[in-house]
Amino acid sequence: MKVVAAMNGGALAQWRKWAPLAVLFALCILISLFNGNFLTIGNFIRLLNLAAIPLVLCMGATFIILMGSIDLSVEGIVALTAVMVSLLVANDISPYAIGLFSVPLAIIAGGAMGLLNGLLHVKLKTPSFMTTLGVGFAGVGIATAILGGETVRISDQTFRFLSLGRFLGIPMAVWIAAAAVAVAYIIQERTRLGRWLYAIGTDEITARHAGIPIERTRILIFAVAGLFYGLGGVLLVAQFGQGHALISQGRLFTTVTAVVVGGTALSGGVGSVLNSVIGVMIVVVLANGLVLMGVEPYVQQGVQGLLIIAAVALALDRSRLEVVK
Amino acid sequence: MTAGKPFSSAVKSPVSRRTLLKGAAGAAAIAAVGRSFPMPAIAQETTWTLANSLRSVANPYHATFAKGGEDFAKTIGAKYETLVTEGNSEKGISDIKALLQRTGGKLIVNVDPNDSPDARVIVEEVKKAGGFVVTQWNKPDDLHPWDFDPNYVAHMSFDGVPTAEAIANALFKAFGGEGGIVALGGILSNVPAIERKLGLDNAIAKTNGKVKLLDFQPADWNEQKAFEITQAWITRFGDEVKGVFAANDGMGMGALEALRQNGLAGKVPVVGIDGIDAAVKAIEAGEFAGTVAWDPLWTGGMGLAIPYAHVTGKIDITKEPKEHREFYGTGIIVTKDTVADYKNNPPKTDFNDLWGKATGQIQYRS
Numbered sequence: 001m002k003v004v005a006a007m008n009g010g011a012l013a014q015w016r017k018w019a020p021l022a023v024l025f026a027l028c029i030l031i032s033l034f035n036g037n038f039l040t041i042g043n044f045i046r047l048l049n050l051a052a053i054p055l056v057l058c059m060g061a062t063f064i065i066l067m068g069s070i071d072l073s074v075e076g077i078v079a080l081t082a083v084m085v086s087l088l089v090a091n092d093i094s095p096y097a098i099g100l101f102s103v104p105l106a107i108i109a110g111g112a113m114g115l116l117n118g119l120l121h122v123k124l125k126t127p128s129f130m131t132t133l134g135v136g137f138a139g140v141g142i143a144t145a146i147l148g149g150e151t152v153r154i155s156d157q158t159f160r161f162l163s164l165g166r167f168l169g170i171p172m173a174v175w176i177a178a179a180a181v182a183v184a185y186i187i188q189e190r191t192r193l194g195r196w197l198y199a200i201g202t203d204e205i206t207a208r209h210a211g212i213p214i215e216r217t218r219i220l221i222f223a224v225a226g227l228f229y230g231l232g233g234v235l236l237v238a239q240f241g242q243g244h245a246l247i248s249q250g251r252l253f254t255t256v257t258a259v260v261v262g263g264t265a266l267s268g269g270v271g272s273v274l275n276s277v278i279g280v281m282i283v284v285v286l287a288n289g290l291v292l293m294g295v296e297p298y299v300q301q302g303v304q305g306l307l308i309i310a311a312v313a314l315a316l317d318r319s320r321l322e323v324v325k
Numbered sequence: 326m327t328a329g330k331p332f333s334s335a336v337k338s339p340v341s342r343r344t345l346l347k348g349a350a351g352a353a354a355i356a357a358v359g360r361s362f363p364m365p366a367i368a369q370e371t372t373w374t375l376a377n378s379l380r381s382v383a384n385p386y387h388a389t390f391a392k393g394g395e396d397f398a399k400t401i402g403a404k405y406e407t408l409v410t411e412g413n414s415e416k417g418i419s420d421i422k423a424l425l426q427r428t429g430g431k432l433i434v435n436v437d438p439n440d441s442p443d444a445r446v447i448v449e450e451v452k453k454a455g456g457f458v459v460t461q462w463n464k465p466d467d468l469h470p471w472d473f474d475p476n477y478v479a480h481m482s483f484d485g486v487p488t489a490e491a492i493a494n495a496l497f498k499a500f501g502g503e504g505g506i507v508a509l510g511g512i513l514s515n516v517p518a519i520e521r522k523l524g525l526d527n528a529i530a531k532t533n534g535k536v537k538l539l540d541f542q543p544a545d546w547n548e549q550k551a552f553e554i555t556q557a558w559i560t561r562f563g564d565e566v567k568g569v570f571a572a573n574d575g576m577g578m579g580a581l582e583a584l585r586q587n588g589l590a591g592k593v594p595v596v597g598i599d600g601i602d603a604a605v606k607a608i609e610a611g612e613f614a615g616t617v618a619w620d621p622l623w624t625g626g627m628g629l630a631i632p633y634a635h636v637t638g639k640i641d642i643t644k645e646p647k648e649h650r651e652f653y654g655t656g657i658i659v660t661k662d663t664v665a666d667y668k669n670n671p672p673k674t675d676f677n678d679l680w681g682k683a684t685g686q687i688q689y690r691s
Contacts, residue, residue: 035560035561037560037561037563038560040560042560043560046556046557046559046560046586046587049556049586050553050556140383143383144381144382144383147383148382148388149381149382149383149384149385149387149388149389149391150385150388151385151601151602151603153602153603153606163586164585164586171586239552239582239586240548240552240578240579240582241582241585242578242603244383244385245383246383246384247548249547249549250547250549250550251549287553287557288553288556288557288560291540291542291554291557291558291561292557292560292561294540294561297541297542297543298513298543
């Protein structure tokens, strides 16, 4: 990290690294000035709870974006795994009731969809943008076809404990998300896969000359991202107690926004899963805060847009940008 | 019958045999359509293709709507198709055009237009091809069935104002009629969203200040958004919130789960609109105070049954009064007291009782 800082010229680079965190703190102070209830333990837990699912999804998306690719299949994979898991636990439509065994199955299904993303993207040499868009549509399509517009209601209370249960006063979903962040951080820092994806994102041609197995890494990273989306689908079903094909609506936008706001560059190679944690918190605190401050509903979207641009502008490292796309 | 003319003129003037035969064939074909020749009744009836056009079968309302159309088609043994717009106006219109082409205009289509302006294009296309169309929910205010006789058969909708007012009152009753509520609205430019907000405002005004609207936020019909907003409300208002009004059941379910996360499910009543299964079950569990069931089985079937009655000569739609051309259906208020009855006697649809569930002519408020 020191080497990078020296290259970018000391203080400014240091500031950029911390900019997302500064934005988050500034937001918290601003909101608490308007509404004292913001800084209560109850609200803090609520914020963590709201952040849990976006965090899990962002862990997968961060890897893809670090690699310089994009993954638009988030909603499709989440919808399909959510529908799958909701039909496998005790419910009012299908006869299966395998309880928590459904969790690894759904995660593996997510991983398989991710693997498909990776294989299509690498083997057919199609841009990740189009490949993942296609796989995403297919996911929502299959989920719709399975249920035909029905909504599955979950009656398995052990399964719902994944979201509603509490340990030390904090919802289980938050603990699970924290574990997901830890796993993602270990992959990023302690495995070859993690180091290679930075190399690919920074300069793929150099990475190839250095003997990094580009194709295998790409395919594996897409599969790993799919595993996280699968877990996201599980948590979503546990949170709402139901599964349907539209359950993941709007997830893609918040996921990509959070990753970018956290300071991970869409061009690849710059950022970290920890940045995405901050990014998710910024997005969640912002949405929560605008309601707390009583901002007019139709001004909210505008404010949200402006603050997101401001956060990205502050965190962006322009020294490495040769072209802006 | 104007089409008979070429034949009679052909007889009077000296013409070639070929022209004479052509004219005779044309007249015979037209006469056949006009049923002057005896034809088997079944063959006549099944020549019409029936179709419902809707947004997506992934949502419970439209899935049931499609099933209503299918049920009706089965009762008469006709071909039936479901067209899906996926929220894309272009696709909705071009699918209908393609089907008109394929059926040679012998199409009866029941459309929930993706957006109001689409209705005009669809009606014009159907009229041009000689098919018959019924629209649901969305159409421009100045587009009327009677201006496109007989092809634009009817427009059906539900009056959001009185239903929202009734369901708001059910909510007030559930928490004792005094205190603060929060409300989740739909996409603000949608007609049902505007009507339901108006109905809520009316209900609040009639309590003379006993019920206070603490905050109103549009959650765009989205469950997830409703979940997030409700979490923030719990922080902002705490136990000041005595009830949650949601302009549809999906958002109501999102609010309910947010309450559950905070141990408030069943303590703070929620109401919604649409009558989806999950909401009905939540009423039974004492977590929802009520919902309004629209009976999409009825709209999905009746939007085909009325034009079919016209093409089979059972009614002449052009002679029907305006309240049979633009009308509201009946929403059924389901609350804790009525839920058992609603489940035991689900609304029945009699496809021969064409306007039995119509409740008056559509009003234009703006």
